[in-house]
Amino acid sequence: MTDSIKSFTHTPALSVVETERFSFFVDPDRLQLGIKKNFIKEANSLCEKILSYVRYLPETPYKAVGFNFGYELEYENPILQKIYCPGDKLESLFSENFQLGGIIKYEFNGFTVKLIIQPDINEKIKADFNFHYGLNENSDIENIIKMHGEAMAESRRVLEELVNE
The missing domain is CATH 3.30.530 (Alpha-D-Glucose-1,6-Bisphosphate; Chain A, domain 4)
Structure with a gap:
């Protein structure tokens, strides 16, 4: 994500990153990227953001x-x-x-x-x-x-x- 981070939490159980436009949540069972505002405008970039994460960690099952x-x-x-x-x-x-x-x-x-x-x-x-x-x-x-x-x-x-x- 290229937005400036508004809040960040990282523990062994989960990570949460919040920016002005997105929320990103990762735990052992789920990777979730949510759009916080301007859904129509941001929806097109959603796939590329998730794909960059998936490509970065190809060994993840x-x-x-x-x-x-x-x-x-x-x-x-x-x-x-x-x-x-x-x-x-x-x-x-x-x-x-x-x-x-x-x-x-x-x-x-x-x-x-x-x-x-x-x-x-x-x-x-x-x-x-x-x-x-x-x-x-x-x-x-x-x-x-x-x-x-x-x-x-x-x-x-x-x-x-x-x-x-």
Whole structure:
């Protein structure tokens, strides 16, 4: 990372580095790089930052690659109610103003994708995507990490399809 470091913690169990734009977390089970602000602008540099770390430590036995994307959507109509229960069954069970969420799992380009949709109290829904790719000894970790952009595009495509009914 070329940003100036705002905070740094290193112990035998973990390391955490915070800059103005990124947070970097490493423990024996995980390497995580998060974007703190300007996500759209910074997302393109995310892969290269992770790849530089992976290239620097090629002997590290990585077990999986994961990408997480979180969205908060405003809506006027109860989108998920229309998708999952077009009738009035749940409304009669709960109340006229019930909220619905869900978990959807599917495969995308070798990733197992889990989409968790949660209702929010301010007429917004939260949609969290987790793209998980289990690695084996023949996996090309660099090419899998480079699929970050495809995974982000897939998350946006799915949300657009859901919202546009």
